Amino acid sequence: DVKVTQSSRYLVKRTGEKVFLECVQDMDHENMFWYRQDPGLGLRLIYFSYDVKMKEKGDIPEGYSVSREKKERFSLILESASTNQTSMYLCASSLGGLKDSNQPQHFGDGTRLSIL
């Protein structure tokens, strides 16, 4: 079974802090994704990566950056946290890379981030 592990289930940070959310998958998947989930808005894609050191902007990349130095790890960075970034953050991974991007996504349990 695919395991996608997010480093924290709950996180509380202060406005202006630099925040790191970590995600690790154990199935050698090429693709990794970061979403935020807000009531009434569903899941919105922040960034995705189809290979090591590769990244693509999703729908809402503003205020975020990502890092993929190793295939199994995809980090989401909030450069200067703001209260409107309070949300549930979900990481996902899938097989296939850019040319085979229609594979099912496997999600982590999520990180509920509160910015005070």
Next chain:
Amino acid sequence: GQQVMQIPQYQHVQEGEDFTTYCNSSTTLSNIQWYKQRPGGHPVFLIQLVKSGEVKKQKRLTFQFGEAKKNSSLHITATQTTDVGTYFCAGLSNQFYFGTGTSLTVIP
């Protein structure tokens, strides 16, 4: 902006009643996937539809992809309390766009 809309946002049904959620895209999709998220859980992949007009069944769940590949539906026959959760569609065009989700409550 949001390219995949899903209705209704909430649905309460009596156990045993049927349930349908609809997904509509502003653009043609390569494929569509459906996910279920139980309360407190994470989205779990259910199925993928690729062909125009495709219909797939999983026990009491029927999934349909529209002829124009711009819409899809999930129908649950005779709901059970185990069906409770939020159902998301996710359409692939240049990237995956998740729908806004339909939260299903089943009243015993």
